[in-house]
Amino acid sequence: MKIEKRTIFLTGYSLYIxxxxxIESEFADLGPMxxxxxxxxxxxxxxxxxxxxxxxxxxxxxxxxxxxxxxxSLINMIVFNGGTGIVEIAIIIGCFAMIRDNLKxxxxxxxxxxxxxxxxxxxxxxxxxxxxxxxxxxVGSYMGSFFxxxxxxxxxxxxxSNQIPLTLMIVYIMFIAYKKEKITIKExxxxxxxxxxxxxxxxARVSFLLIIGAFFVYCIxxxxxxxxxxxxxxxxxxxxxxxxxxxxxxxxxxxxxxGSNLWLLLNDIFYNRIRWxxxxxxxxxxxxxxxxxxxxxxxxxxxxxxxxxxxxxxxLQRGIILxxxxxxxxxxxxxxxxxNRDKYMVLSLILIAVASLIDNHLISYKMIPxxxxxxxxxxxxxxxxxxxxxxxxxxxxxxxxxxRRNVRER
Numbered sequence: 067m068k069i070e071k072r073t074i075f076l077t078g079y080s081l082y083i084x085x086x087x088x089i090e091s092e093f094a095d096l097g098p099m100x101x102x103x104x105x106x107x108x109x110x111x112x113x114x115x116x117x118x119x120x121x122x123x124x125x126x127x128x129x130x131x132x133x134x135x136x137x138x139s140l141i142n143m144i145v146f147n148g149g150t151g152i153v154e155i156a157i158i159i160g161c162f163a164m165i166r167d168n169l170k171x172x173x174x175x176x177x178x179x180x181x182x183x184x185x186x187x188x189x190x191x192x193x194x195x196x197x198x199x200x201x202x203x204x205v206g207s208y209m210g211s212f213f214x215x216x217x218x219x220x221x222x223x224x225x226x227s228n229q230i231p232l233t234l235m236i237v238y239i240m241f242i243a244y245k246k247e248k249i250t251i252k253e254x255x256x257x258x259x260x261x262x263x264x265x266x267x268x269x270a271r272v273s274f275l276l277i278i279g280a281f282f283v284y285c286i287x288x289x290x291x292x293x294x295x296x297x298x299x300x301x302x303x304x305x306x307x308x309x310x311x312x313x314x315x316x317x318x319x320x321x322x323x324x325g326s327n328l329w330l331l332l333n334d335i336f337y338n339r340i341r342w343x344x345x346x347x348x349x350x351x352x353x354x355x356x357x358x359x360x361x362x363x364x365x366x367x368x369x370x371x372x373x374x375x376x377x378x379x380x381x382l383q384r385g386i387i388l389x390x391x392x393x394x395x396x397x398x399x400x401x402x403x404x405x406n407r408d409k410y411m412v413l414s415l416i417l418i419a420v421a422s423l424i425d426n427h428l429i430s431y432k433m434i435p436x437x438x439x440x441x442x443x444x445x446x447x448x449x450x451x452x453x454x455x456x457x458x459x460x461x462x463x464x465x466x467x468x469x470r471r472n473v474r475e476r
Contacts, residue, residue: 071117071165078113079158079172079434080179081106086431087183091224092196111154118164131391132160138355138388147358148384152429155437163441172435173244177237180432184233191223198222203269217269231270232425234260236432238277239421242284243414243436247291254281271337272424280417287409298407305400307419308393315377315423319343339375339424346373346382356385376422380429392428399439411439 085107094100136156142148162172190196199221219227238257241249258281265274290297322344323329333340346362361382362373373379381389396419403411418436422428 072171074113075117075161075165076171076175078110078115078117080175081110081113082154082158083110083176083179083431084183085110087180087187090226090229091187093187093190093223107154111157114158114161118161131395132156132163135388135391136160138391139384142355142358142384142388146356146385147360148356149359151431152384152388155429155431155434158434159437159441162438169435169438170244172438173240176432176435177240177244180233180237184230187223188230191221196223199227201227218267219269220267222267227268228270228273228425231261231264231268231273232427233432234264235273235277235417235421236427236430238280239414239417240435242280243411246408246410247288249284254284257281272421276417276421280413283413284410287413299404299409299412300407301404301412302401304404304412304416305397307416308396308400311419311423312377312381312389312393315343315375316347316381319347319375319378336424342373343375343378346378350382352381353385354387356381356383356388359383374425376424376426376428379426384429395437395440396428399436402439 085103088094089100089103089107094103136153139148139152139156143150143153187196191198201219201221203217203219221227222230224230234257238261241253241257245253257277261274261277264270318332318340322333322340324341329340342362350357350361362379373382377389377393380392384392396415400412400415400419403415415436418427418433427433
């Protein structure tokens with residue numbers, strides 16, 4: 067019985083996503099489970115590689131940037147202990163480019179595996195196999211009385227209390243990009259209810275606000291679809307958002323001044339992200355190839371501070387070259403979405419750009435479906451370009467024939 071390459075790819079990809087979710091939980095600390103999970107993760111990558119073996123068609127132009135990304139990531143990994151994350155993601159994207167799988171399948175299976183993986187860990191926490199650590203945090207009223215006061219934050223088996231709300235936010239963003247205008251009212255209500263539950267249980271303000279904001283913008287887009295069916299986005303500048311957020315993050319980090327009340331207010335709104343970015347940039351400085359995974363993890367005198375800004379963190383850990391490549395790729399993804407007039411994908415990419423100001427999402431394994439649009443999006447642009455070219459050729463040929471007939475008749 068011959069197994070389809072698509073099945074092998076999706077099996078390996080699912081195994082990779084699930085094991086990453088488990089590695090981010092206390093499940094990885096149970097005896098030898100950490101080593102077993104990492105072995106299963108690499109088995110998933112092996113399945114992905116095997117799926118494109120033999121009859122895969124390699125497009126050199128298409129995968130050239132992926133090859134460069136892998137090469138520089140390997141240097142960062144070997145020399146500076148930068149981890150295998152980008153290498154793994156690049157391999158999966160490269161294999162996706164070779165087998166030409168359906169992009170919607172990547173989104174669907176990502177949503178499914180992230181959901182299942184987190185539910186399993188939460189259930190293990192509920193039955194007592196994994197511990198539910200609870201912490202408290204006090205937040206001032208500078209963002210309003212609704213967000214002020216004491217927060218009780220559960221971890222529910224994960225290593226961080228914001229793991230579940232951030233994943234819910236990412237799944238919702240994926241859902242918008244995947245289903246576009248076909249999200250039902252029931253599905254929207256489910257996300258809103260889960261969002262409120264996460265806010266109460268985990269005290270995550272950013273994910274809560276972004277989901278609410280995304281919901282309202284999505285509703286506006288759906289209303290415009292209903293009353294103005296021919297309306298579409300006609301922008302060509304939203305791709306600038308990623309380099310802009312990168313520039314703002316570095317500027318705010320470098321010029322942060324703890325003696326200024328304005329800076330202190332901005333820092334409080336972003337919950338110390340600016341102060342931590344400042345400490346990280348001042349402590350490490352800039353590097354061509356980065357300082358490795360430990361950079362930005364202990365920037366204070368007591369080692370308690372963490373750099374959470376995704377743009378600053380990737381700059382510290384991966385270096386200037388990889389940072390530029392990643393920002394260019396995300397900018398190009400947005401450019402593709404704008405060219406394809408895909409307003410729902412554009413909305414998703416705007417949300418990721420904004421969310422990365424607070425947390426590190428840009429090179430997360432959860433972002434693989436969006437990186438895969440780097441491949442599929444080019445095909446869509448090329449196909450539309452061919453169709454447009456064929457249309458103009460037809461019109462030109464038709465007018466040319468008519469002109470010749472008119473000349474003969476005269």
